[in-house]
Structure formats: C-alpha cells, structure tokens
Amino acid sequence: MLYQRTIAKDVIVTGIGIHSGKKVTMHLYPAEADTGVQFKRVDIKNSNWMKADALSVGATENNTTIGSGIETIYTVEHLLSVFYGLGINNVKIEIDGPEVPIMDGSGASFVFLLKETGLKILNKSKKFLVVLEKLRVEFEDKWAEIEPHPNLSIESTIVFAHPKIKKQNFRFDFSCENYIEQISRARTFGMLKDVDMLKRKGLIKGGSLDNAIVLDDYNVVNPEGLRFENEFIRHKILDTIGDVSLLGYDIAGKITTYKSGHNVHNLLCRKLLENPSAYEIVSATSLQEEVHNSFALPQAISISH
Ligand SMILES: [Zn+2]
Structure with missing residues (x-):
C-alpha cells in the first residue's frame, strides 16, 4: 500500500450511460506514476486529456460530472470510487461517449474487471x-x-x-x-x-x-x-x-x-x-x-x- 499502482494491462469496458441511455465503450490503459486518472473523449475531434480532479467538477445533479462544454464526462463517481477502493492511482481512459457506463449501478462490475486485469505496483511512493x-x-x-x-x-x-x-x-x-x-x-x-x-x-x-x-x-x-x-x-x-x-x-x-x-x-x-x-x-x-x-x-x- 506504500507505492502507487496502475492496472497491469489495457482493458475495454462497454455498457450504457444511466442518464444518456447511450452505449459507451471505455478503453483503460496503464499509466505512469503521478498521472492520476485522466479521461479523453475519443468521439470528439482533437479533444484533450482531462485530469479528474475536484476543481474540474461541473454540474453535480444526480451524478458527478467533470469538464465543461462538449468535452464533459458524466457519472464518473462509481468508477473513481472503485479505483480508490482498489488502491489504483494512475489510469488513462479513452471514452467514446459523454458518460461512464453504469454497469449494474454499483462498483461490482468494475471491481471484477480490474481484479481480472490485475494491478501493477509502480516505483514511486503514494501520497x-x-x-x-x-x-x-x-x-x-x-x-x-x-x-x-x-x-x-x-x-x-x-x-x-x-x-x-x-x-x-x-x-x-x-x-x-x-x-x-x-x-x-x-x-x-x-x-x-x-x-x-x-x-x-x-x-x-x-x-x-x-x-x-x-x-x-x-x-x-x-x-x-x-x-x-x-x-x-x-x-x-x-x-x-x-x-x-x-x-x-x-x-x-x-x-x-x-x-x-x-x-x-x-x-x-x-x-x-x-x-x-x-x-x-x-x-x-x-x-x-x-x-x-x-x-x-x-x-x-x-x-x-
Ligand atoms: Zn452513485
């Protein structure tokens, strides 16, 4: 628990957004120490990597949303909760829609998926x-x-x-x-x-x-x-x-x-x-x-x- 963690290999998750009702595919990649959790909307041309942090949170009605304008990503909270719960600090996520898939409404599917994917300990201390x-x-x-x-x-x-x-x-x-x-x-x-x-x-x-x-x-x-x-x-x-x-x-x-x-x-x-x-x-x-x-x-x- 002393060192930062990422995922052992890349993995793809597909599901629907609870608010948008749209099918979304996320591609999760391992990331270096101190990357944090970053999202990129690959359905939008020339979109930028967006770090998930408390100051990037926009609307919070019925979900937590990061970013603003067209690059917004809704409903990040359950996935982020699972990352914290499993001690994962660094992941890069390409997403082809406006919302993280809801899966079964809990964190269980993400826990299962990430345990299957495996975790990698990085050579840098957690903060x-x-x-x-x-x-x-x-x-x-x-x-x-x-x-x-x-x-x-x-x-x-x-x-x-x-x-x-x-x-x-x-x-x-x-x-x-x-x-x-x-x-x-x-x-x-x-x-x-x-x-x-x-x-x-x-x-x-x-x-x-x-x-x-x-x-x-x-x-x-x-x-x-x-x-x-x-x-x-x-x-x-x-x-x-x-x-x-x-x-x-x-x-x-x-x-x-x-x-x-x-x-x-x-x-x-x-x-x-x-x-x-x-x-x-x-x-x-x-x-x-x-x-x-x-x-x-x-x-x-x-x-x-
Ligand atoms: Zn919730």
Missing part, C-alpha cells in the same frame, strides 16, 4: 493528504465535515421519507478488503415517482431495474430485492469515496456526512483545497518512517494487499 484541521460545509439541511484521523473513515447518515429507507447510518473504515466486501456491491437507487421528472430533465434515459434499485411508494420494485438491508447508505458511501477521491490523494481523515450528495462532497473538497493550513501532503514512505519512530503504523498505510 497521502493528511487532514490537520476540522472543516465543515453546509447546503440547505445537508452537511459534511472532515477532521484529523489516522486513516480514511466515513460515517454517513441519510434520511428518506420512505418505509424501506427511513434513517440509515453507517461507518466505514477504509481498507481494500472492507471496500470490496461492504461497499462495492451497493447499487444506486431512485424513486419511481421521480422517473418522469428526471426523464423530462434528460436524465436517467438508460435507467432500469438492471442498473438501479427502484422504489415505489412502499417497496423495492426489483424482483431480486436488496443486496444488503442497508444498501442505500452503503451506496452513499460508495459515492462519497468516488467524489473525495477527486482530491487526487489517498486520504488520512474522518469524513462525516448528513443527507449529503455529490454537490456537498465537492464543496467539502473545494473547502479543503482553499485552506492549505487544514492539510498536508505526505509521501507514504516518509510517513511510514516518521510514524515508525514514534508509534504504531496507522491503518491507512499498514494494510498489505
């Missing part, structure tokens, strides 16, 4: 963003906080006036194993009563029971039911990881969210970046030496895979 001060952002009745903590920990609460959701709270302590087991399989969800409104806005054209949990007024509509009783809050954490991974570093800090969405997650990232005294960037290998001389290794850097 951690170590949170030094507590910061908070609010939007209407939603909020998020980040504060010092030795490893990434996320505690989220959601509240929905629906009998199958109500109030759900979950605390997730990051490790790759925990991510795969507890978070990666949790699907996105939506209300049947919102479908017409969202379609009128040009969203969820590709949405179906194959790629989302759908709820009517009382129940889950999907015949197979839920993968976890609290699948909804687990998916919120999947989204949060994808959104905060746009900071571009592994994170040593605790994030607490209440009714948050993509916009609040991005506000939190931006607030952190606007407050340089609230964090420091530390290479994982130097962090290990420093910590080794004082006390036990924090979980964030002591996990081996």
Whole structure:
C-alpha cells in the first residue's frame, strides 16, 4: 500500500450511460506514476486529456460530472470510487461517449474487471493528504465535515421519507478488503415517482431495474430485492469515496456526512483545497518512517494487499 499502482494491462469496458441511455465503450490503459486518472473523449475531434480532479467538477445533479462544454464526462463517481477502493492511482481512459457506463449501478462490475486485469505496483511512493484541521460545509439541511484521523473513515447518515429507507447510518473504515466486501456491491437507487421528472430533465434515459434499485411508494420494485438491508447508505458511501477521491490523494481523515450528495462532497473538497493550513501532503514512505519512530503504523498505510 506504500507505492502507487496502475492496472497491469489495457482493458475495454462497454455498457450504457444511466442518464444518456447511450452505449459507451471505455478503453483503460496503464499509466505512469503521478498521472492520476485522466479521461479523453475519443468521439470528439482533437479533444484533450482531462485530469479528474475536484476543481474540474461541473454540474453535480444526480451524478458527478467533470469538464465543461462538449468535452464533459458524466457519472464518473462509481468508477473513481472503485479505483480508490482498489488502491489504483494512475489510469488513462479513452471514452467514446459523454458518460461512464453504469454497469449494474454499483462498483461490482468494475471491481471484477480490474481484479481480472490485475494491478501493477509502480516505483514511486503514494501520497497521502493528511487532514490537520476540522472543516465543515453546509447546503440547505445537508452537511459534511472532515477532521484529523489516522486513516480514511466515513460515517454517513441519510434520511428518506420512505418505509424501506427511513434513517440509515453507517461507518466505514477504509481498507481494500472492507471496500470490496461492504461497499462495492451497493447499487444506486431512485424513486419511481421521480422517473418522469428526471426523464423530462434528460436524465436517467438508460435507467432500469438492471442498473438501479427502484422504489415505489412502499417497496423495492426489483424482483431480486436488496443486496444488503442497508444498501442505500452503503451506496452513499460508495459515492462519497468516488467524489473525495477527486482530491487526487489517498486520504488520512474522518469524513462525516448528513443527507449529503455529490454537490456537498465537492464543496467539502473545494473547502479543503482553499485552506492549505487544514492539510498536508505526505509521501507514504516518509510517513511510514516518521510514524515508525514514534508509534504504531496507522491503518491507512499498514494494510498489505
Ligand atoms: Zn452513485
């Protein structure tokens, strides 16, 4: 976990965009250390490589979008979440449409694909963003906080006036194993009563029971039911990881969210970046030496895979 990772070889993924309803093919390539995650729209002539970072996030309605104008790419959050979850720092992605495919609405297909593809350890230390001060952002009745903590920990609460959701709270302590087991399989969800409104806005054209949990007024509509009783809050954490991974570093800090969405997650990232005294960037290998001389290794850097 100390060194940066990429994928072992290139791999192609095809699926449909949940909002656009269009078939999309992504070609993922291994990338050098410090590349980060970069996208390129190959369906647009002379398009540029675009680094996925918190400051490149545009609209955040029902998804996280990077870029602007015609080179926009929608719904990057689940793929980015899986990269973070598997400890993958560097990938270049050619995409022939405006949206990352939704697959089954969770991160499970990407986890399966990337485990099959294999990972490669690069000869350069990972960098951690170590949170030094507590910061908070609010939007209407939603909020998020980040504060010092030795490893990434996320505690989220959601509240929905629906009998199958109500109030759900979950605390997730990051490790790759925990991510795969507890978070990666949790699907996105939506209300049947919102479908017409969202379609009128040009969203969820590709949405179906194959790629989302759908709820009517009382129940889950999907015949197979839920993968976890609290699948909804687990998916919120999947989204949060994808959104905060746009900071571009592994994170040593605790994030607490209440009714948050993509916009609040991005506000939190931006607030952190606007407050340089609230964090420091530390290479994982130097962090290990420093910590080794004082006390036990924090979980964030002591996990081996
Ligand atoms: Zn999501």
